[in-house]
Amino acid sequence: MADYAWTVGTYLATRLAELDVAHYFTVPGDYNLILLDEFLKVDQLQMVSCCNELNAGYAADGYARATGGLAAVVVTYSVGGLSALNAIAGAYAEDLPVVAISGAPNTNSTAEYEYLHHTLGKIDYDYVREIFARVTVDAVTIQHPTEAAGQIDIAIEKALRHRKPVYLEVACNIAAAPISAPNPRDFTKIAASDPHSLKAAVQHAARLLNEAQKPVLLAGPSVRAAKAEADLLKLVDATQYATAVTPDAKSFFDETHPNYMGIYWGSVGTPGCGSVVESADQCLLVGAKFTDYTTTGHTTLVDRRKSIDVRAKEVIVAGESYNNVAMAEFLRELTESLSQNPTALQAFKRIRKEQMPVKLGASTEPLTTRQLFAHVQNMLVGESAVIAETGDSWFNGIELSLPEASRFEIQMQYGSIGWSVGATLGYCLGAPERKVIACIGDGSFQLTAQEISTMLRYDAKPIVFLINNGGYTIEVEIHDGPYNTINNWQYARLVEVFNGEHGKGSGCRVATEAELVDAIAQAQQHDGLSLIEVMIDRDDCSSNLLEWGGHVARNNGRPPRFL
Known part of the structure; x- marks a missing residue:
């Protein structure tokens, strides 16, 4: 028996815990605070406070990949939900069962047609759920405790059956309302074929x-x-x-x-x-x-x-x-x-053509991507997981030879740049036994860099290779222009900022193979996150990216049939 009264919030949290969800990713807001209070009563779940809702959604994506099961993200109404929407759409495209949970306005406010903050400024309370309905297999608003148990169970069942996200919107004055206990139910049985x-x-x-x-x-x-x-x-x-x-x-x-x-x-x-x-x-x-x-x-x-x-x-x-x-x-x-x-x-x-391996060395010449990924290859073991961000990391990562039982994660269907930073957080927490290596380009990193802070806060220990070549390399090879150049940062020094008072992260910048060798050795001995900023020439990219980019550009550039 639980040492608390069953409420809509504890019911939902317990269902997640029963299905081996051990962490949920969240950003607080006034519409979800009571719901978060209820979640905190369930000891089997750990709250992971993220820097923004988009990153929290990406973290849930990575968590679902790591565990092979459900993941959960909890946000506030409208401003939080719509910030997380892109990540949930990516999870839908990539077949990942993420439960997106949002707080919602007080049922009295909706019944009395009040104008509310965080909304579009008109009497319309359904637009967020309607938007999420396009990127989930179930999107429901929970406004009455007698209906909540069934709504929660049906949504979870659909997420597991379809391997897609669901959206649950919980009115803020319903989150702590009394409810039935979560009675035994098997969510894991896969429907048999005809x-x-x-x-x-x-x-x-x-x-x-x-x-x-x-x-x-x-x-x-x-x-x-x-x-x-x-x-x-x-x-x-x-x-x-x-x-x-x-x-x-x-x-x-x-x-x-x-x-x-x-x-x-x-x-x-x-x-x-x-x-x-x-x-x-x-x-x-x-x-x-x-x-x-x-x-x-x-x-x-x-x-x-x-x-x-x-x-x-x-x-x-x-x-x-x-x-x-x-x-x-x-x-x-x-x-x-x-x-x-x-x-x-x-x-x-x-x-079959046997590819000649790049010889590992300690050159003092400028570092190349081939040398970098040759050393990544040398790091791989059976419990490794490589997370490759959209861009040149796709093409170099694809060529890695993976040991048995290792994993490789890529978001190729949706291709949202910046995905890998949040996903790395979720993956590390979902599979702490794995040695997580993330390969992230500088342009993508700038979209979601704050989640390095969350990794440090929760003692995630990936090795992050931050590939600094001054821009969006994949976009350069599809269609170049001044918009592909970014304001470059001193990425390695960000770890000092994000460490705060208790973080154990280390950061360094390398420009030669010799420096890379030393940095990898230190990272593998370090008990914490390591970020290695790798300086690469802007024009140094995989030959496969060049060819692929040309084909994709031609496909994108076809004139309308009526011209």
């Missing part, structure tokens, strides 16, 4: 794959959202199919596996991988999403007529749709019906 649709999909797909001469498997980001990584691995073990992943699914399949070919990313992917995927007479697509970013401006050539498209709850085989089929269950059943066929893997081994 047995008839599942059987038909498996039979159709198995027939085409077993008839194929050189089938391949291409996995995408929905594999994680569908909790199908283990089932995917078992299928590859059983079939010996050559296997590649799209760039936004890096680390969702073990890169040390003998059947792993690499990243399928058109002309900027792993050498040889694209040729094998595109020449396959049957391609098993598992959770793949083909966007302009993941296809290098829609230049990839997977023949969709020779593909089996396995989605979260649907399988499309030769134009035939089999719906209400869960990905993980489909893969398990399909594995039992497939024959071994390593033909495509043998073809890849014949054409």
